[in-house]
């Protein structure tokens with residue numbers, strides 16, 4: 001790891017700091033000089049119109065995309081040059097927008113694979129760890145944490161969509177992250193499933209620092225401690241939810257509302 005540690009005292013420094021982060025795809029500047037500070041224990045929502053660069057930002061933070069410029073410091077260490085697996089080992093986990101589960105394996109088998117990856121058995125694939133309590137216990141605990149303990153033996157393909165999304169979060173938790181990056185955890189969910197996901201994330205708050213990309217504004221305003229609004233790859237505002245709700249520039253740029261037309265933002269859905 002590149003150990004360019006800062007001299008800042010741990011208590012006062014942010015858990016994650018991105019500075020001058022840039023990423024272009026051809027002529028599209030998807031991430032255009034992003035500055036971001038995430039405090040330990042906070043739940044930060046990142047919102048913005050389609051194509052604003054939210055997923056690109058998460059991929060840069062997770063180490064799945066290499067920035068053209070900029071720096072990412074996690075817990076005082078410069079992780080900019082680290083690939084995704086090393087960032088996961090350092091405590092930075094991503095849960096995916098597109099499902100990354102093994103559909104024919106059970107929920108428990110999927111969780112076991114995530115725990116195996118954490119303890120360094122990732123490439124002894126597929127050696128079921130069914131008899132190993134050191135793996136089974138954390139795998140079952142991760143399932144219980146997301147409310148799937150009763151569904152451990154069910155193949156992923158037979159789980160409801162909402163349960164699959166819960167399982168994705170369990171897999172991320174199985175790596176014992178300090179920072180969890182969530183890309184649209186409620187995408188494609190029914191109203192009831194969304195409510196269950198909001199309850200789950202509400203329970204996880206404080207246990208783990210969370211950066212949440214989300215289009216469902218009810219979920220965002222229910223969960224976020226603070227909100228960053230991205231437009232054309234740039235944060236145009238970062239503030240507490242009440243202030244974001246009232247911010248005229250945010251409403252004009254993102255929420256598409258006439259100033260003062262409503263007392264809360266319109267709900268935006270994924271396409």
Ligand SMILES: Nc1ncnc2c1ncn2[C@@H]1O[C@H](COP(=O)(O)OP(=O)(O)OP(=O)(O)O)[C@@H](O)[C@H]1O
Nearest residue numbers: 025028029030048049050051052053054055056057
């Ligand atoms: N791999 C890629 N190759 C080329 N262009 C890309 C790639 N990934 C993203 N882009 C472009 O970068 C811009 C930002 O995309 P990104 O997916 O990060 O936005 P987003 O805010 O997550 O959008 P959405 O809300 O629709 O998921 C878009 O113009 C998109 O077309």
